[in-house]
Amino acid sequence: MRGETIEQIFHSAVEVFAHSGFERAKIDDVARHAGVAKGTIYYHFKGKEELFVALMRDGMEKMTEQIHRQMGREPDPLRRLRALLQAQVEYLYEHGTFAKLLLSESWGSVERQQEFRAKIRELVELIEEVLIQGAEEGSFRPQMSHHDTAVAMFGAISVSVLQDLFSPERTGTREERVAGLVANLEKLFVDGVVVSKGKT
Amino acid sequence: MRGETIEQIFHSAVEVFAHSGFERAKIDDVARHAGVAKGTIYYHFKGKEELFVALMRDGMEKMTEQIHRQMGREPDPLRRLRALLQAQVEYLYEHGTFAKLLLSESWGSVERQQEFRAKIRELVELIEEVLIQGAEEGSFRPQMSHHDTAVAMFGAISVSVLQDLFSPERTGTREERVAGLVANLEKLFVDGVVVSKGKT
Amino acid sequence: MRGETIEQIFHSAVEVFAHSGFERAKIDDVARHAGVAKGTIYYHFKGKEELFVALMRDGMEKMTEQIHRQMGREPDPLRRLRALLQAQVEYLYEHGTFAKLLLSESWGSVERQQEFRAKIRELVELIEEVLIQGAEEGSFRPQMSHHDTAVAMFGAISVSVLQDLFSPERTGTREERVAGLVANLEKLFVDGVVVSKGKT
Amino acid sequence: MRGETIEQIFHSAVEVFAHSGFERAKIDDVARHAGVAKGTIYYHFKGKEELFVALMRDGMEKMTEQIHRQMGREPDPLRRLRALLQAQVEYLYEHGTFAKLLLSESWGSVERQQEFRAKIRELVELIEEVLIQGAEEGSFRPQMSHHDTAVAMFGAISVSVLQDLFSPERTGTREERVAGLVANLEKLFVDGVVVSKGKT
DNA sequence: AATGAATGAGGCTTCATTCAT
DNA sequence: GATGAATGAAGCCTCATTCAT
Structure with missing residues (x-):
């Protein structure tokens, strides 16, 4: 075939x-x-490098694709954010191998690494868009820099996944683990850590 | 000497x-x-490995040390969090080289990598303690898992710094950049992205 | 076809x-x-070797053939020598590719290389015959070794052609270049470089 | 050492x-x-290429050097020519290995090959100078192109040596072989093959 | 303490050749 | 007749490490 x-x-x-x-x-x-x-x-x-790059390109493509699919046409920013979170965590968790490469092979001046950072930027922009949309609609707090916030969120997500994947003592099924991570990240992103006076 | x-x-x-x-x-x-x-x-x-490990150990030590110094004896959890954030971003930004190694050389099964993750865990625990302290005092929202939240925060911090360091188009002095990153992260962590009804 | x-x-x-x-x-x-x-x-x-050998065989055959054709039945040794010279230079110049292979792939102990040297010997013998004929008729000076002289002449011819082909600064049409080379070689072979007292 | x-x-x-x-x-x-x-x-x-080039450079240098030494300060063009012939044949015969490389690795567009041709040109120029000197003094016949003649002579010399080295049936001591080659080449170059009417 | 020449295992890549279709 | 995917032996080069000085 x-x-x-x-x-x-x-x-x-x-x-x-x-x-x-x-x-x-x-x-x-x-x-x-x-x-x-x-x-x-x-x-x-052509060689080791090309194989690797082809690989990462493919991984990024599939990831972006899946995220788009899972986010669907959901109009509400908060729900969009949750969907995105869920999708991203799920994909990275599933393809931990890929997640690891993304985080460890993206920092440097080799050309390939620049390409990887560009790919990361794509992911970040996905998040950014949601943040901007939410801010425009008024349901999200306006940020100093939506881009920087998006980067931070991406970092939180990917490192969380990796740390979990490499924790020897983790328990529960994959679904449970993913759900836990997502819930946690969602909580952090959505509400922050501080008790706001106006909430129960 | x-x-x-x-x-x-x-x-x-x-x-x-x-x-x-x-x-x-x-x-x-x-x-x-x-x-x-x-x-x-x-x-x-003894060899390449030992040199590298000694290096990283030294870097982590200095980092932890500096963070402790900057956090001082501040009792208020929120201020503690801010100080920690400031210290961590500052150090990683200053020692971008170290930050890069930390993020790229920590995922894997080689012994050295396990040691690095342990070092990361130390950093995470610093954050975790603050979160726990805040939750106990009631000023921080109770988390599902303080540890996971701390990990997420560490990821946000380190990736933010790296992304910034490797952005070709970044402008401003280092102090400005660091201040920007800190402010942004603080905003995200403290309040989250969603507008809470009870706040102005 | x-x-x-x-x-x-x-x-x-x-x-x-x-x-x-x-x-x-x-x-x-x-x-x-x-x-x-x-x-x-x-x-x-059958393979690379066979392809190459077939090639060279073919080249030599065509060369010998063309030389024979151009020398025709000319009985005068001096004219024969000139015709041979002209033919050989012409062919090698035209098939510089072949000339190059002949000179560069003929020295060694691999079987193929021995075969090439045998082919070269054929060419040399063509020259040798003319020399012998001329010596017998008395128009050519008797040589210590007609064979060695013929070899030297072959060397002069082939290297002259190659050096010319690989000279970046050469000018004029191919015909002119060939004519120049032939005239020069003829002069050298026929008269030598020394002024003989008996000539003008 | x-x-x-x-x-x-x-x-x-x-x-x-x-x-x-x-x-x-x-x-x-x-x-x-x-x-x-x-x-x-x-x-x-640095690598195979560099080793090879260094080698050839060295070989050419030593050759030129030895030739210069053997030619000494001989003022008479004819004797100079003989000395040069003797020296060149001797060196190439002695370093047949080098002779072979010179003739087989000099034709092509790889940079190294261009360098080799340049080296050959040096040798050719040695001959050329003698020819020009002789022509100026009137003892050598004026040539159409001293350079082309010199090239032809170089070709005759080098191919003669190689052909001899690779002849399985050659006999005699090296000195005898060299002497024979030199005498033969000298005869060819000096007098040409044709009987000049003015000589006995 | 410091040196740097020497080592050789190990990895990437090339390319002539085969063979099932 | 023709194809081109697959093979694997072979060769170049790198680089961490050793050791005699």
Whole structure:
């Protein structure tokens, strides 16, 4: 079938890269994991770098796509924010491998890393839009910088997911864990930590 | 001064490791940067790994120390939170190199990475304590999980700093940038994004 | 025409091999240049080596053929020498690609290289015969070793052509260049460089 | 001692490169032949290419040097020509390995090859100067192009040497072989092949 | 304390060749 | 006849580490 091998390599590459990081990952391992010869990888991809970049591009695309799908056409900003939160946590949790790469391979001056930061910026902008919309409608507090706030939220989300994924003592099913993280983040973002005098 | 050479190596190592990440960094580069022979590094450190770990340990120590210093004995939880925020952002911003390493070299199963996560946990616990204290005093809203909230806050802080450091188009002095980030994070954490009916 | 594909491959192979030399040349490039799939080349030729040898054989054959044609039945040794010179320079200049391969791929102990030297010997023998004929008729000075002299002449011819082909600053049409080279070589071979007392 | 290892590598590299040509030669073989580890070669040379170029540069330098030495201050053009011939043949014969590389690795567009051709040009110019000097003094026949003639002579010399070196059936001591080649070339260059009417 | 030459395991990549379609 | 995906042996190069001085 068309692209079956490529699919296989792709899949294995995610595993291997996520397990070891870009530098530590060995093409040999990707090949073994994919059940193909080393040369086959080079037949389909120009090299380690290209394979990795293709991978991350794909991951980002799918993530953005899924988030859009889950947010749907919900008009209410608060509900939109919740949906986005849910979607993002869910995806990152599901693809922890990808989450890890995103956070660890995005800081630096190598070209690839700049591209990754650009991708992150896309995610951030998704959040930003919601914040702006909410502020315009008056249901969200106006921010000094919607962009900076969005960045902070993205950081909170991704690090929360990663910290959870790498916690040895975590319990419960994935669904429960995700629900917990989402609820927690939602609480923080929506209400802040301080007791507001006007609320019960 | 005692250990001038060691100091030199240490300093250069921070630069080089931060610029390239652990794997990409070359002992050769550290040596050249420090103006010593390669052998000298191995005379003072057991190896690349040890040098790096010593580095990170040192960075974390100094960070914790500085944060403690800046938080002082402030009893009011909200002010404590603000001081902590200010201290953490300031330190990470100042030592962006360290911030980068912390975020990119902490996710994985290599022993060193586990140690880093433990260090992160220390930072998180600093935040956590403030949250708990605030909740006990009644000025902070009780959280589902103070720990998770603290993690989220740490993520927000560190990613905000990194994103800012790696933004090519950022303007203003460092002090201004830091102040902006702090204010923004404070706003988010303290009040959340939603307009609460009881506030003006 | 019969063997159109083969013809295509052959033609492309000359180009590619000449451009890169035997080792550097890639079957992939030959295939791309010929507009066929890589497998097709292996369908028609046993391998890289065979393709190359076939090529060189063909080149030598055509060269010998053309030289014979141009020398015709000229009985006078001096005129024969001139015709041979003209023919050889012309052919090598025209097929510089071939000339290059001949000079660069003929020295070594690989079987193929021995075969090439044998081919060169054929060319040398063409020259040798003329020298011997001339010596027998008395119009040529007797040589210590007609064979060695013939080799030297071949070297002079081929290197002259190559040096000219690879001179970036050469000017004039091909015909002019060839005529120049021929005239020069003729002068050298026929008269030597020393002024003989008996000549004007 | 200073540079002993480098000397060793150099020497081995000549052997290996000459035996196999640039592409076929393996750094591994050079290392084994030199009795050092592979890494040692890379400690002293940037890579295969640099090693090779350094080699050829060195070879050309020594050759030019030796030729200059042997030609000395001889004022008479004819004797100068003979000395040069003798020196060049002697050197190439002695360093057949180098001769082979010179002739086989000099034709192409790779930068290194351009450098080699430049080196060849130096040799050619040595010859050219003698020709010009002789022509000015009136003892040499004026040439259409002294440069082209010099090139032809260089070609005759180098190919003669190589052909001889690779002749399986050659007999006699090296000195005899060299003497034969020199005499033959001298005869060809000095007098040409044609019987001049004015000589006995 | 410091040096830097030497090492060699390890990883990336190339490319001639095969073979099922 | 022709294809092109797949292979894997082979080779170049890197770099952490060692050690004699």
